[in-house]
Amino acid sequence: MTERFPEAARVAARFASPLCLWMALGWFAYPTMVQLLGAAAGESINFAELVTFSLVAGVTFVVLAAVLGAFAFTEAPARQPPQKIACMHCGAQMPEESRACPHCRKDIPW
């Protein structure tokens, strides 16, 4: 794993945190929606079991959202600026790790 991995994990957490909160709200509302759907379909549902599971899942996702949020917005350690190299096709400067030149868009062999 490269040095960019922690940065990627933070970006993922920044998106996942609000989505986990959305998921938690979904779990809290799930029993009501399933009850309505069950009534419309004429099916009986073990409601007590559903409520217990949904509450546990909802609380779990709230905790997960908080943990991910705390991780995502914690100060990341300072990173060295990327080394620049010249493109072999047009000579423009670009980060060493680029796979394609941002100027001429041609592939840089790995």
Place this chain on the structure above:
Amino acid sequence: MEGTSPPPAQATGDAPGAPPKLRARHVALAMGVGAIAGAFAMLGETGYIVPSFALALIDPLFFSLLTVTIVAPLVEEAVKPIGLMVVWHEERPDFSLVQWAVLGFVAGLGFALMEDALYMWSISSWGWGTMLMLLGTRLLFPVHMLCTTLTGVGYGLWTKSKDPWHFIFFIAVAMCIHGFFNFAVSVVG
């Protein structure tokens, strides 16, 4: 990947040397391909029924659990990021990880909306009330958006680090989350 001829910088609409912007066409491509992938994924999952028909006869419950917890996440998570790959192969944009995550999110959104529409259509005989209730229930859980956002970050990291294991790691995490979610909903619902 190599040997293709990407378009010149002017064709992307960005100034030479400037960091590329996420444009409407990138979002539309990711979302549109995600939605089309949704329809094809359903076909792919239906195709799985043919070789595993014997299992369905022996143990229908195990068969359906296997389908939703193993087959569906593997198929769906594999096809959702195709739009992102198309964007990369067409333009080679030097997007930031956040931009790749946004593209992943919209790809998941497109997939989810197509899947919701197909599920609504499948119960259309039950009337609009039930269809809208099903849509509301499904919109409670942004699992497709969450998983494809992770895949998008992994794909973005791959384009920057040249290491495909980054993409494999993130897509594997997305598949596990998706499978676990489907398992939970199947068991409890």
